[in-house]
Amino acid sequence: MQRQFQILRKMSVLTKQTINPRIVEAEYAVRGAIVLRSDAYKKQLASGDKSLPFDKIIACNIGNPQSLGQKPITFHREVLSLINMPGLVDHEDAPKIFKADAIARAKYYLSKIPSGTGAYGHSKGHEVLREEVCAFLERRDGHAADPETIFLTDGASQAVQSMLLALIRDHNDGILVPIPQYPLYSATIAINGGSLCGYYLDEKSGWGMGIPELTRSIEDARNAGKDVRALVVINPGNPTGQCLSENNMRDIVQFCKDEKLVLMADEVYQENVYAEDKHFVSFKKVLKDMGPDYDCVELASFHSTSKGFTGECGRRGGYMELVNFNADAMEQLYKLVSINLCSNIEGQLMVALMTNPPVEGDESYELYIAQRDGILSSLKRRAVKLVAAFNELEGVSCNAAEGAMYTFPRITVPEKAVEEATKRGVAPDAFYAMALLDATGIVVVPGSGFGQEDGTFHFRSTILPPEEAIDEVIEKTAKFHAEFMDLYR
Amino acid sequence: MQRQFQILRKMSVLTKQTINPRIVEAEYAVRGAIVLRSDAYKKQLASGDKSLPFDKIIACNIGNPQSLGQKPITFHREVLSLINMPGLVDHEDAPKIFKADAIARAKYYLSKIPSGTGAYGHSKGHEVLREEVCAFLERRDGHAADPETIFLTDGASQAVQSMLLALIRDHNDGILVPIPQYPLYSATIAINGGSLCGYYLDEKSGWGMGIPELTRSIEDARNAGKDVRALVVINPGNPTGQCLSENNMRDIVQFCKDEKLVLMADEVYQENVYAEDKHFVSFKKVLKDMGPDYDCVELASFHSTSKGFTGECGRRGGYMELVNFNADAMEQLYKLVSINLCSNIEGQLMVALMTNPPVEGDESYELYIAQRDGILSSLKRRAVKLVAAFNELEGVSCNAAEGAMYTFPRITVPEKAVEEATKRGVAPDAFYAMALLDATGIVVVPGSGFGQEDGTFHFRSTILPPEEAIDEVIEKTAKFHAEFMDLYR
Numbered sequence: 001m002q003r004q005f006q007i008l009r010k011m012s013v014l015t016k017q018t019i020n021p022r023i024v025e026a027e028y029a030v031r032g033a034i035v036l037r038s039d040a041y042k043k044q045l046a047s048g049d050k051s052l053p054f055d056k057i058i059a060c061n062i063g064n065p066q067s068l069g070q071k072p073i074t075f076h077r078e079v080l081s082l083i084n085m086p087g088l089v090d091h092e093d094a095p096k097i098f099k100a101d102a103i104a105r106a107k108y109y110l111s112k113i114p115s116g117t118g119a120y121g122h123s124k125g126h127e128v129l130r131e132e133v134c135a136f137l138e139r140r141d142g143h144a145a146d147p148e149t150i151f152l153t154d155g156a157s158q159a160v161q162s163m164l165l166a167l168i169r170d171h172n173d174g175i176l177v178p179i180p181q182y183p184l185y186s187a188t189i190a191i192n193g194g195s196l197c198g199y200y201l202d203e204k205s206g207w208g209m210g211i212p213e214l215t216r217s218i219e220d221a222r223n224a225g226k227d228v229r230a231l232v233v234i235n236p237g238n239p240t241g242q243c244l245s246e247n248n249m250r251d252i253v254q255f256c257k258d259e260k261l262v263l264m265a266d267e268v269y270q271e272n273v274y275a276e277d278k279h280f281v282s283f284k285k286v287l288k289d290m291g292p293d294y295d296c297v298e299l300a301s302f303h304s305t306s307k308g309f310t311g312e313c314g315r316r317g318g319y320m321e322l323v324n325f326n327a328d329a330m331e332q333l334y335k336l337v338s339i340n341l342c343s344n345i346e347g348q349l350m351v352a353l354m355t356n357p358p359v360e361g362d363e364s365y366e367l368y369i370a371q372r373d374g375i376l377s378s379l380k381r382r383a384v385k386l387v388a389a390f391n392e393l394e395g396v397s398c399n400a401a402e403g404a405m406y407t408f409p410r411i412t413v414p415e416k417a418v419e420e421a422t423k424r425g426v427a428p429d430a431f432y433a434m435a436l437l438d439a440t441g442i443v444v445v446p447g448s449g450f451g452q453e454d455g456t457f458h459f460r461s462t463i464l465p466p467e468e469a470i471d472e473v474i475e476k477t478a479k480f481h482a483e484f485m486d487l488y489r
Numbered sequence: 490m491q492r493q494f495q496i497l498r499k500m501s502v503l504t505k506q507t508i509n510p511r512i513v514e515a516e517y518a519v520r521g522a523i524v525l526r527s528d529a530y531k532k533q534l535a536s537g538d539k540s541l542p543f544d545k546i547i548a549c550n551i552g553n554p555q556s557l558g559q560k561p562i563t564f565h566r567e568v569l570s571l572i573n574m575p576g577l578v579d580h581e582d583a584p585k586i587f588k589a590d591a592i593a594r595a596k597y598y599l600s601k602i603p604s605g606t607g608a609y610g611h612s613k614g615h616e617v618l619r620e621e622v623c624a625f626l627e628r629r630d631g632h633a634a635d636p637e638t639i640f641l642t643d644g645a646s647q648a649v650q651s652m653l654l655a656l657i658r659d660h661n662d663g664i665l666v667p668i669p670q671y672p673l674y675s676a677t678i679a680i681n682g683g684s685l686c687g688y689y690l691d692e693k694s695g696w697g698m699g700i701p702e703l704t705r706s707i708e709d710a711r712n713a714g715k716d717v718r719a720l721v722v723i724n725p726g727n728p729t730g731q732c733l734s735e736n737n738m739r740d741i742v743q744f745c746k747d748e749k750l751v752l753m754a755d756e757v758y759q760e761n762v763y764a765e766d767k768h769f770v771s772f773k774k775v776l777k778d779m780g781p782d783y784d785c786v787e788l789a790s791f792h793s794t795s796k797g798f799t800g801e802c803g804r805r806g807g808y809m810e811l812v813n814f815n816a817d818a819m820e821q822l823y824k825l826v827s828i829n830l831c832s833n834i835e836g837q838l839m840v841a842l843m844t845n846p847p848v849e850g851d852e853s854y855e856l857y858i859a860q861r862d863g864i865l866s867s868l869k870r871r872a873v874k875l876v877a878a879f880n881e882l883e884g885v886s887c888n889a890a891e892g893a894m895y896t897f898p899r900i901t902v903p904e905k906a907v908e909e910a911t912k913r914g915v916a917p918d919a920f921y922a923m924a925l926l927d928a929t930g931i932v933v934v935p936g937s938g939f940g941q942e943d944g945t946f947h948f949r950s951t952i953l954p955p956e957e958a959i960d961e962v963i964e965k966t967a968k969f970h971a972e973f974m975d976l977y978r
Contacts, residue, residue, distance in 0.1 A: 011785040013656075013718055013751045014818035020658050023821050031612060031827040039611075062830075066607035072575060081574035085566045085586075093585045097577065118555035120795075120802040122528075123520060154643050154805065157829050165680070167502075169509050187828045191654070229502055262502045296500040306609075313609040314834035316643070329503035332512050338520040339676045340646050344833045345803035 026187040029449020030062055034433055038443045054441030058473060060461040061443040063238075063405045065311035065375075069466045073310060073371050075364040076353040078102035080346060083109060083116055101362040109349065117345040123338035125152025125319070126345070129352040133319055136355035141285040149322045149330070152351055154343045156268050156304035156318035161188050162336055163264060163300050163320065166329070167229045168194035174226035176217055176261070178209070180408065180450035180458070182238040197221040197228060200453060203410065206399050207240035209233070211251050218259055230262040231255070236269040236280070236403025239450050239460040241383075243278040243402045249286040257297050263287075265301045268318075271308030274380040275402035284323055299323040305350040307405065309375040317347030317354075382463040382470050383407065389474040393481045406460050408447070413457045417488035429457040435484055440476040515676040518938020519551055523922055527932045543930030547962060549950040550932040552727075552894045554800035554864075558955045562799060562860050564853040565842040567591035569835060572598060572605055590851040598838065606834040612827035614641025614808070615834070618841040622808055625844035630774040638811045638819070641840055643832045645757050645793035645807035650677050651825055652753060652789050652809065655818070656718045657683035663715035665706055665750070667698070669897065669939035669947070671727040686710040686717060689942060692899065695888050696729035698722070700740050707748055719751040720744070725758040725769070725892025728939050728949040730872075732767040732891045738775040746786050752776075754790045757807075760797030763869040764891035773812055788812040794839040796894065798864040806836030806843075871952040871959050872896070878963040882970045895949050897936070902946045906977035918946040924973055929965040 016024060042057050059067065066072060078098045082088050083106050094103060110116060112128035124130065127147055134145035153159040164185075167173060171193050177185045179198040189196045199217035201207040214231070221228050233252060235244045244252075256263045265283040273280050284301055287294050305317035322330055337343075357372075358364040383401040387409075390398040395412030413421075413428040421431035427448035436442055436459075447458030465473055505513060531546050548556065555561060567587045571577050578596050599605060601617035613619065616636055623634035642648040653674075656662060660682050666674045668687040678685045688706035690696040703720070710717050722741060724733045733741075745752045754772040762769050773790055776783050794806035811819060826832075846861075847853040872890040876898075879887040884901030902910070902917040910920035916937035925931055925948075936947025954962055 011749070012813075012815045012818065013749055013787055015815050016817040016821060019655050019818055019821050023655060023825050026824065026828065028824060028828045031824075031830075062609065064609045067604045067609065072605075072607045074575075077574045081570045081577065084573060085570035086561060086563075088570065088586065091586055093582050096582045097574075097580055097586075115556045115803070116561075117803050118561045118801050120551065120553045120556065154833065155830070161829070166508050166512060184828060191825075191828075260500070260502055298502055312607050314604070314606050314831070316831075316833040324501075326501045326504050328505040329501065329508055332505060332508050335515065335517060335520075336512050336680075339515065339517045339673060339680075340650070341520075341644065342803070342805075344643065344805040344836055346835055347833055 022191050022193055026190040027449065028183050028187045029445050030183060032445075032449065034430070034437055034443060034445070035061055037434070038437055038441075041437075041441065052441070053439060054476075057441045057443060058465055058469060059443050060465065060473065061445045063307060063462055063464065064313050065405075065464050066313065068464045068469075070311050070375060070464070071371070072312065073353075073357075073368060075099070075102055075358050075368050076310070076312070076350060078364075079106045079109070079353060080349060082106035083349065086116065099363045101358055101364050109352075113345075117349070119345075121342045121345055121348070123334060123342050124150065125343060125348045125351075129348050132352040132356040133321075137284065137321060141282055141288065143284065143288040145321065149325070151320050151322070151333070151337060152343050152348045153318045153320060153337070154316040154347060155306060156266070156302040156320070157184055158316075158343065159300075159302050159318055159320035160184055160264070160266070162333060163262075164188045164192055164194070166333055166336065167262065168192040171195055172225060172227050174221045174228040176214065176221075176228060176231040178232065178234060178237070180239050180447065180452055181232070182234060182266070183449055185232055186451070195221070195226050197226060198451060201237070201240055201242070203399065203453070203456070206402070207237055207242040209242075209244060209248060209252070211255055214252075214255055228259065228261065230264050232264045232266065233283070234266040235283075236272060238266070238269065238404050239406045239408045239445075241399070241401035241404045241406055241408065243273055243275060243280065246281050246286060249281065249283060250290060253283070253287050253290060253294060253297055257294060262298045262300065265299060267301050268304040268307045269404040270303065271376070272379065272405060273403040274383050275400060278402050280403070284321065287323065295324050298325050300325075305347065305354050308354070309372050310350070310354045311375070312350050315347045315350045316344055317350040319351055378467060379405070379463055382465075382467060385470055386461065386463055386474065389478070393478060394485050396481070401463060405462050405464060407463060408458050408460050410456055410458050414485060414488040417484070420488070429459055432457065432484065433459050436477065436480050439480045439483070442473060442476060511680050511682055515679040516938065517672050517676045518934050519672060521934075521938065523919070523926055523932060523934070524550055526923070527926055527930075530926070530930065541930070542928060543965075545930055547929075547931045547954055547958060549954065549962065550934045552796060552951055552953065553802050554894075554953050555802065557953045557958075559800050559864060559953070560860070561801065562842075562846075562857060564588070564591055564847050564857050565799070565801070565839060567853075568595050568598070568842060569838060571595035572838065575605065588852045590847055590853050598841075602834075606838070608834075610831045610834055610837070612823060612831050613639065614832060614837045614840075618837050621841040621845040622810075626773065626810060630771055630777065632774065632777040634810065638814070640809050640811070640822070640826060641832050641837045642807045642809060642826070643805040643836060644795060645755070645791040645809070646673055647832065648789075648791050648807055648809035649673055649753070649755070651822060652751075653677045653681055653683070655822055655825065656751060657681040660684055661714060661716050663710045663717040665703065665710075665717060665720040667721065667723060667726070669728050669936065669941055670721070671723060671755070672938055674721055675940070684710070684715050686715060687940060690726070690729055690731070692888065692942070692945070695891070696726055696731040698731075698733060698737060698741070700744055703741075703744055717748070717750065719753050721753045721755065722772070723755040724772075725761060727755070727758065727893050728895045728897040728934075730888070730890035730893045730895055730897065732762055732764060732769065735770050735775060738770065738772060739779060742772070742776050742779060742783060742786055746783060751787045751789060754788060756790050757793040757796045758893040759792065760865070761868065761894060762892040763872050764889060767891050769892070773810065776812065784813050787814050789814075794836065794843050797843070798861050799839070799843045800864070801839050804836045804839045805833055806839040808840050867956060868894070868952055871954075871956060874959055875950065875952055875963065878967070882967060883974050885970070890952060894951050894953060896952060897947050897949050899945055899947050903974060903977040906973070909977070918948055921946070921973065922948050925966065925969050928969045928972070931962060931965060
């Protein structure tokens with residue numbers, strides 16, 4: 001049997017050795033080895049096995065709110081439900097179930113998109129929906145927006161991937177990416193065969209983003225022969241949670257102008273700001289406020305239905321706005337996305353609903369506001385609680401989660417544990433995270449999956465478990481941590 | 490103003506000259522220049538402009554049934570509608586609107602996927618849905634299927650793109666692709682920087698697929714230094730509509746074994762067979778029927794919710810089944826799709842609904858069968874009618890559309906028209922198709938967008954306009970064609 005398998009391996013066209021090596025090189029720790037083991041544990045628990053030291057898996061590895069009990073916004077779901085069933089908007093019993101404004105909205109969309117959710121639409125997304133995104137952007141930024149520059153995509157991930165595919169011609173093309181970063185960037189750069197040029201966020205100053213470090217990074221890259229094409233900024237940060245100040249953002253725009261870089265602004269956490277003294281400002285607003293001298297700076301801004309308080313991850317809805325891009329480059333991007341025909345229409349509708357929610361006077365308004373504020377205030381409480389708890393642990397320090405959905409505590413891994421990890425060929429923080437899973441069922445992502453300064457170790461934990469479960473996460477983590485430290489002391 | 494624009498152009502990072510040249514190289518005629526012009530006409534008509542020689546656009550360029558009035562399958566939509574609104578399955582008024590079996594199915598899915606459509610799921614797709622696909626495959630083929638080998642994707646396009654990305658390491662890697670072909674293949678191979686190695690389908694024998702021509706193609710490719718990695722077969726054919734015989738398919742499997750090729754079987758039109766003497770057989774069945782000696786042949790089969798009689802294009806639902814693939818290669822493919830987290834959950838649900846429709850005794854069964862048979866028999870009538878009409882035109886010959894959703898008539902473009910096209914720098918059949926649009930509002934795709942033997946010209950027209958509109962398409966095309974032939978005689 002083993003022998004037969006060996007022969008089969010030998011004869012296969014696709015093996016790990018012969019597959020596109022850029023796929024092998026790419027790493028995506030958010031769904032890596034630890035998650036695979038947690039999946040196996042989940043099946044073990046479901047089968048009735050009682051041998052594990054925990055009775056459930058708590059997934060803190062991924063920003064997936066509705067998998068942890070967050071409820072969807074009712075209005076949005078009513079509209080989707082109405083649109084999906086032909087004739088339902090006019091059914092005599094519909095008003096017994098659906099609110100009047102949801103019915104009206106569904107009728108409006110169906111009047112503009114008579115084929116509903118079942119037909120391919122424009123490759124950039126249905127125009128009526130892109131117009132709603134533009135109205136949102138204009139309200140948000142006080143600057144004009146153009147539907148022709150909006151691309152509705154299958155989540156922000158697809159938009160980021162398209163932009164990186166457009167930017168990277170070969171391994172000489174470099175992209176400036178924060179360290180730590182969300183591994184979509186490193187993985188996509190690897191798959192496209194480009195060069196990731198890392199710039200470090202400064203943990204000591206609350207994950208600050210300094211221009212000197214950007215300059216250091218771009219100079220190093222250029223000295224290594226790289227053609228640096230773009231700067232990725234994640235604001236609020238993932239995994240780090242920091243919110244940039246407007247001053248800082250102006251300096252970043254200036255940097256992009258001086259260095260001729262496309263600014264890729266990952267702004268998917270724009271609704272998720274918890275720090276009292278911080279608020280989200282878009283790069284579009286900052287750039288446009290700086291006046292026409294900066295209309296040469298190409299900005300791609302990404303947003304998603306998966307985050308914020310919408311949390312509709314499974315919908316795969318997102319968009320990018322292209323500011324100051326050349327018409328011919330946009331035409332090429334349009335052709336690129338058209339090869340995939342269009343993004344899924346319900347994801348598009350969810351983008352429109354997110355950017356055009358009920359307003360005062362609408363029947364659904366009060367519930368919408370209550371749901372929005374309930375989710376955001378709870379996330380804030382959880383962020384504060386988790387950070388405080390992590391800071392109580394021996395050798396752990398954790399910056400405040402000013403925004404986004406994560407904490408990123410720095411941990412001290414004892415020397416003996418580092419040795420043990422090295423012996424097993426895994427990163428010390430991956431060793432720690434695996435041990436945490438084995439002991440508690442809690443799934444986090446090791447800092448090495450995001451990048452970190454050499455010799456420092458972290459993990460990323462979402463703030464998403466429901467409030468009652470957060471205490472459990474804290475208690476179990478604290479117990480595990482103390483035992484781990486003792487074991488390897 | 491012009492000068493300022495020039496300066497802006499010069500300063501942009503991304504222009505047609507500096508963007509990834511593989512994007513510029515890629516062509517996707519299904520949404521190319523003719524479609525862009527038809528979009529402009531559509532806006533012109535919507536604005537009340539009466540100056541055009543037609544009063545509507547008839548989109549025969551794309552297999553998008555519901556945009557042309559095809560109704561969705563009611564059961565499928567009831568289930569989606571129920572799942573989308575939390576609590577609706579238990580609402581006291583729900584039974585007034587939804588059928589009992591739809592409510593039961595929605596409850597079943599929600600019991601297995603408590604987070605519904607709002608959360609990310611497994612990167613291969615929710616297991617409960619992959620299991621339904623497997624049950625369908627086992628019924629269809631009489632051979633075992635394994636959920637671990639099923640990947641639910643955002644349409645079949647995404648699955649094809651992932652597979653080609655895995656196969657193509659550099660420009661030396663070749664993929665055997667039919668000519669004519671669906672341009673997803675040529676575009677994706679171009680974007681991945683691989684080599685398209687064309688093999689010609691034989692128009693004279695009803696677009697037959699001959700092994701000698703495959704051998705000719707692979708030898709030419711190898712003589713040119715290519716490492717040929719895979720064979721793409723589209724069955725039923727797009728744009729050509731032919732259905733392969735089992736004998737032919739066995740020879741193709743043998744060819745893949747002998748030549749060590751991954752067999753990429755695009756089987757998205759498996760429900761769309763109209764020829765009386767033909768029926769669809771999957772490559773999985775043919776391969777497995779050939780016995781264990783062929784368990785070394787790697788087969789990737791693609792299917793979609795967009796075609797068949799489901800026609801749910803906007804849903805972006807699809808799957809691929811990987812047969813005989815190495816575990817380590819599948820692990821790499823899993824990692825690749827995990828970077829994008831998961832395909833949209835409603836697309837996944839639609840795949841499950843398509844593969845597990847109501848059965849005899851279910852409340853929705855009769856309606857489901859009536860809808861299915863109504864759509865398929867109407868498509869068949871339209872296919873026959875359109876082919877017959879094209880064969881009436883001067884200098885036009887058109888093979889029967891045995892399957893799929895298209896006719897692909899061969900046209901004789903008069904010498905003078907070829908000269909005129911050459912003068913304008915467009916392919917003669919693109920010139921013809923643009924003239925057809927300008928005169929009639931009918932949108933077709935020129936054969937040059939799919940590839941064709943040198944010196945031959947074709948266009949692809951879908952069979953999807955509703956039956957009453959088919960006569961209009963025929964009448965308008967005939968009138969235009971006669972005038973075009975006269976003008977350039």
